[in-house]
Amino acid sequence: MSVQKKDIKIITTHQLQAMKDRGEKISMLTAYDYSMASILDDAGVDVLLVGDSASNVMAGHETTLPITLDQMIYHASSVVRAVRRAFVVVDMPFGSYQGNSSEALRSAIRIMKESGAHGIKLEGGSEIKDSIIRILSAGVPVMGHLGLTPQSIYKFGTYTVRAKEEEEANKLIEDAILLQELGCFAIVLEKIPSSLAQRVASQLHIPIIGIGAGPHVDGQVLVTHDLLGITKEFKPRFLRRYADLHDIMTNAVSNYVQDVKDRNFPNEDEAY
Numbered sequence: 001m002s003v004q005k006k007d008i009k010i011i012t013t014h015q016l017q018a019m020k021d022r023g024e025k026i027s028m029l030t031a032y033d034y035s036m037a038s039i040l041d042d043a044g045v046d047v048l049l050v051g052d053s054a055s056n057v058m059a060g061h062e063t064t065l066p067i068t069l070d071q072m073i074y075h076a077s078s079v080v081r082a083v084r085r086a087f088v089v090v091d092m093p094f095g096s097y098q099g100n101s102s103e104a105l106r107s108a109i110r111i112m113k114e115s116g117a118h119g120i121k122l123e124g125g126s127e128i129k130d131s132i133i134r135i136l137s138a139g140v141p142v143m144g145h146l147g148l149t150p151q152s153i154y155k156f157g158t159y160t161v162r163a164k165e166e167e168e169a170n171k172l173i174e175d176a177i178l179l180q181e182l183g184c185f186a187i188v189l190e191k192i193p194s195s196l197a198q199r200v201a202s203q204l205h206i207p208i209i210g211i212g213a214g215p216h217v218d219g220q221v222l223v224t225h226d227l228l229g230i231t232k233e234f235k236p237r238f239l240r241r242y243a244d245l246h247d248i249m250t251n252a253v254s255n256y257v258q259d260v261k262d263r264n265f266p267n268e269d270e271a272y
Helices: 013-021 034-043 069-082 101-115 126-137 150-156 166-182 194-203 245-261
Strands: 026-030 047-050 087-091 119-121 142-147 186-190 208-211 219-222
Touching (some): 069 101, 126 166, 166 186
Parallel strands (some): 087 119
C-alpha cells in the first residue's frame, strides 16, 4: 500500500534524527530519474539517494568513477522534481571534493543550487575532513560514507567486505565519531561486519544507514534496480530481490515485437 503524501510530514534531517531516537528504521533507496523517483516517493521511501551508482546502472560503466558533476546534477534535478515527501541526498562524484576543500564547497553549492537537493554524501573519513568542514560551514547537510567506498575501488582492488581486521575496524569507528563531531547528519556503512556496524550505531547518536552491514543499524539502503530485479548479474549476499522486472519487462517487449511483426498491433480499436 502506498503512503499518502498528504498524511505524512516531509522528511528532513530533524525527522531522520527523530526516527533514530524513537527506534523507527529508516528506508533509503537510489533514484536517478523522475518516473522512478515518483514511484519510490509514493511508496513511502524516507530517503532517496541520487547515487553515483548511476555511472553503473544508467550509463553502463564498470565503476562509479566516470560520472561527472554535471551528470549528477542532471539526475538529481530529475529526482527532486518528482519528490513531495522524501529527503533527497546526492553523491558528490569522484574528483569533486577530494584534496581540495574549496573545490568541494563549489561542487556542493552547485549541486544544491542547480538541483534543489536537500543534502550531499561524501565517501571517506579523516582524509576529507577539511572538505566536510567547508561544506557544512555553508549550511549544506552532509551524509558520510564509510566501509567499502566504491570511489576508492582501485585503491582497495576488490569489492570484498571491509574492516574485518582490528586496525581497519578501529579506524572506521574513529572516522565515524569524527564525522559525527564535524556535524554530519547521518552515515552510510557499506559492506562491513554486522557486529562492527552494531557497535557504530550504538555508540553514535546520529542515524547509521547500512548496505551489507547487517540488521543492527538505524536504516537500510539498496540500489533500486537491484531490489526490483532489473539488474541480473549483481548477486551479493546482502541483496534481497523484491521483484523480477527484468523478465517481466523482457516478456512484455517480446510480446510487443511479436504483435507488430504479426500485424496484431495496432488493431482497429487502437486506431483513429
